[in-house]
Amino acid sequence: MIFKxxxxxxxxxxxVxxxxxxxxxxxxxERxxxxxxxxxxxxxxLIQALTESHLEYEKQSEAFQVENL
Structure with missing residues (x-):
């Protein structure tokens, strides 16, 4: 699962x-x-779990990159 x-x-x-x-x-x-x-x-x-539709929307952004932790 991807979290924002x-x-x-x-x-x-x-x-701010x-x-x-x-x-x-x-x-x-989240933990x-x-x-x-x-x-x-x-x-x-805030930590927000992304639904499939929200994730697809976020992927359209140039800034979308999943952190490698």
């Missing part, structure tokens, strides 16, 4: 929409995503 992770670059940074970044992670559960990202210094705002 919305986050801030710095762990102590307050969430204009500075929110996203990445895509392949994992079985697994959090475990894989635990060593990064980021402030996770």
């Amino acid at each position: 992770v919305l986050y801030q670059e710095e762990s102590m940074e307050a969430p 929409r204009e500075r929110t970044t996203s990445m895509y992670v392949e994992a079985q559960t 697994e995503v959090r475990t894989k990202l635990a060593d990064r210094n980021i402030n996770i705002e």
Whole structure:
């Protein structure tokens, strides 16, 4: 399953929409995503499991790339 992770670059940074970044992670559960990202210094705002139709939409973006963790 592919998850979309919305986050801030710095762990102590307050969430501001204009500075929110996203990445895509392949994992079985949300907990697994959090475990894989635990060593990064980021402030996770949201982890969203992508449905097939949402995933197809996201793949149309030039920025779509599944992180290799």
